[in-house]
Amino acid sequence: MGSEFLGMVNYWLSAILLLLGLHGMLMRRNLIKKLMAMNVMQVAVIMFFISLAMKTGGTAPIEQPGITEVDAYINPLPHALMLTAIVVGVSTTGVALALLIRIYRYYGTLEESELLERMQE
């Protein structure tokens, strides 16, 4: 029971980080804070995948000259997938910031309540 508890800690931490990001996105009223919470959610998903790639006693996925068995290296496939995910996160953040700059130039504010008032007019 104790080892099973310790073996699941990484999934719980990723879930807690995801929930923190979700709370930030729903509760904060400033648009920039919502964007940063979205980034936190992306990091949580990336950490979840990277922790799936771990093998006990394995080393970095670069081939050492003498060691040839499969269990001595950690799984390289989630690392390659998460490189793509990080770049997609950068792209999304860049486009979101461009949209926020346009909103600020047009309405003069980034607070959600004031934005909704000014959009009614």
Added chain:
Amino acid sequence: MRTPFGSSILDAACRLPVPFIILFAVYVVIHGHHSPGGGFQGGAILAATLILIRMVRGEDDPWGLDRTRAAILASCGVGLYAGIGLLTLVFGGNYLDYSVLPLPLVPEKVRFMGTLGIEIGVALGVTGVLVLIFDALTAGETQESDDGK
């Protein structure tokens, strides 16, 4: 961030790390096969150098990368990647099948050279796009210098 910052201390201080960072970025790209690294990582480091120069010395400095050249660099990077793929189609293999390239090497080294080519393409593309995003986001800003002129 479009005009020079106006401080000679910053100008002198940014001259020192820039060559080393560029060298490290090229090292990370080329050593992607033997150590952690590759195209995306090296491109991000190179873009950080160019953004540093742009922040300290302004937009029109000949050291940095202006907007048009950044767009050309980004397009050349993506074009190099797709171009290597088309080259493998021309020589009779599948798309991005590096083993049909006519290089005078052992078959696994031919694939090595193919992946090195596309990693360079990825690095150039990522560099150009990151500098372009920075330039687009700061396009309307004016920067106050230290004495508030």
Added chain:
Amino acid sequence: MTPFHTRQCLTWLMMLVVAGILFYADRQLPRMGDPRSPASTHVSPYYIEHSHHETGAPNFVTAVLADYRGYDTLGETTVIFTAGLACLLILGVELGRVSQGEE
């Protein structure tokens, strides 16, 4: 109740539901570091065993990203290029000419 309190109650309710789903599904995931987990036994041993003598790169991650799954990396580079173009278009930035002299 004020709109803020309504929003707060609904947010906590939704977070409890999502937390319940996540922590219920966490029980069925493999233990961390398990070498026999399904993620490490399907196609990944092939990449680890054959990567060096087929692609010439000792780094398995680069070999997977640039050689075995090179088409996905092409799509990925297109994604970040499109994001750069979208930033330029949204903010109305013009690109000038580089060859001719200035006006």
